[in-house]
Amino acid sequence: MSEVRIPAFAKINLRLDILGKRADGFHELRTIFQTISLHDELRMRASRRPGIALRIEGNRPLSAEPAEKNLVYRAVDALRRELKIRGGVEIELKKSIPAGRGLGGGSSDAAAALLGYLRLTKKKLASARLLEIAASLGADVPFFLLGGRAVGVSKGDEIYPLPDIPKQHILVVSPNDIHVPTPDAYRWLKANPFELTKSAGASKLFEFCALSWSTQGSGLSNDFEGPVFRRHPRLAQIKGELLQKGAAEASLAGSGSAVFGVFPSPAMARRAAVGFPHDQAFVCESVSRDRFVRLMRIAE
Numbered sequence: 001m002s003e004v005r006i007p008a009f010a011k012i013n014l015r016l017d018i019l020g021k022r023a024d025g026f027h028e029l030r031t032i033f034q035t036i037s038l039h040d041e042l043r044m045r046a047s048r049r050p051g052i053a054l055r056i057e058g059n060r061p062l063s064a065e066p067a068e069k070n071l072v073y074r075a076v077d078a079l080r081r082e083l084k085i086r087g088g089v090e091i092e093l094k095k096s097i098p099a100g101r102g103l104g105g106g107s108s109d110a111a112a113a114l115l116g117y118l119r120l121t122k123k124k125l126a127s128a129r130l131l132e133i134a135a136s137l138g139a140d141v142p143f144f145l146l147g148g149r150a151v152g153v154s155k156g157d158e159i160y161p162l163p164d165i166p167k168q169h170i171l172v173v174s175p176n177d178i179h180v181p182t183p184d185a186y187r188w189l190k191a192n193p194f195e196l197t198k199s200a201g202a203s204k205l206f207e208f209c210a211l212s213w214s215t216q217g218s219g220l221s222n223d224f225e226g227p228v229f230r231r232h233p234r235l236a237q238i239k240g241e242l243l244q245k246g247a248a249e250a251s252l253a254g255s256g257s258a259v260f261g262v263f264p265s266p267a268m269a270r271r272a273a274v275g276f277p278h279d280q281a282f283v284c285e286s287v288s289r290d291r292f293v294r295l296m297r298i299a300e
Contacts, residue, residue: 004120007295008040008112009287010103011143012170012253012260018189018223027186031152032162033143035292036170037284040095040105042072042112044120047088052076058095071110071137076117078133083123098174098280100181102254104144110137111144115296131159147296148289164288171247171261171269173238174280178257180228185255188227220251220262228256235259238276245272 014032022028040058047053054073056063067073072093079085091113097105111134118125125133134141139157143150149162229236235252238259242250246268247261263269266283273281287295 002120003043003045004116005041005043006112006116006119006297008042008097008105008108009035009144009147009292010038010097010105010108010172010284011035011140012103012172013222013251014149014220016222016224016254026155027189028154029152029156031156032149033140033152033159034149034168035144035147035287036172037287038097038103038172038282040093040097040109040112042109042116043092043094044113044116045090046120047090049088049090050086051088052080053088053090054093055091056093056095059099062095062099071106071141072113075110075113075133075137075141078136079114079117079123079125082125082129082133083121085121085123087121089117089120098258100179101174101258102180102182102252102256103172103174103258104140104254107138107140108144110134110141112296115145119297146289147287147292149286150289161289164290165286167288168286169263169266169269170284170286171242171263171272172253172258172282172284173242173260173273173276174258174282175234175238176279178232178234180232180256182255185224185228188231189223190227220249222252222254224255225252228252232257238279241275242272245275247272 011033014034017030019028019030052073054067054070072091076089093109097103099105114134131142134145135157139155142157142159143152146159146161149164151160151162235257239250242261247263250261253260269283273283
């Protein structure tokens with residue numbers, strides 16, 4: 001019986017600018033995504049039983065939810081409908097990326113499920129249609145079909161690849177007792193109506209463009225930090241501790257609550273990780289697009 005194993009990599013946002021609130025109620029974003037080596041793993045097998053069977057390890061709350069709510073289930077279900085596949089599939093999802101911490105685990109799982117199921121069934125789908133299905137699952141999902149370093153515009157779902165930067169050594173700290181729901185983080189923002197013609201917004205765009213095309217990887221920035229840190233001072237404390245322990249830069253991951261630091265070497269990141277005994281700490285590295293494509297076997 002055929003089987004596919006595929007990783008689902010986490011992401012960090014090297015920059016996240018909120019330009020304002022759009023007429024449709026969503027926020028206009030400019031963000032720079034970067035995949036990192038922290039990952040979940042999916043195993044998919046063809047089954048004689050009809051339908052989708054999903055089992056989750058490593059995250060008790062997720063495993064207790066109805067399978068139909070999970071993005072992996074929804075991704076595979078969308079492809080089965082699109083390709084009119086009747087055969088069943090068994091899926092095992094092993095979670096390592098902490099959920100609800102701004103690291104994109106659920107979105108990455110969904111993208112890996114799309115790629116893995118196409119490989120399992122030996123089917124092909126036009127890239128434009130695959131991206132459309134990915135975007136219907138969540139704003140971050142299209143990025144995880146591309147990987148590496150990329151810019152996200154609009155709601156973050158319009159993705160453009162950027163040149164890769166030298167490998168970065170990263171320590172991600174995920175506090176066990178702080179959870180920041182993304183809708184709450186957006187509500188805490190004081191976002192004005194989005195207008196590209198405003199001088200402040202235009203200046204922000206020029207700065208963003210300059211940093212996007214830099215290959216130095218500097219200039220971490222996240223507009224969520226102000227409102228999130230005010231409500232959760234411990235996260236600001238973690239950022240400060242990362243800098244004190246040798247990180248060249250540090251930032252909130254997405255809308256939080258994970259915080260990451262960029263270190264000169266993996267040894268320094270490992271030493272710093274010891275200083276967070278009451279939190280989850282992950283020593284990892286950035287994943288280039290070439291490496292991402294190779295590990296995901298997208299070209300096949």
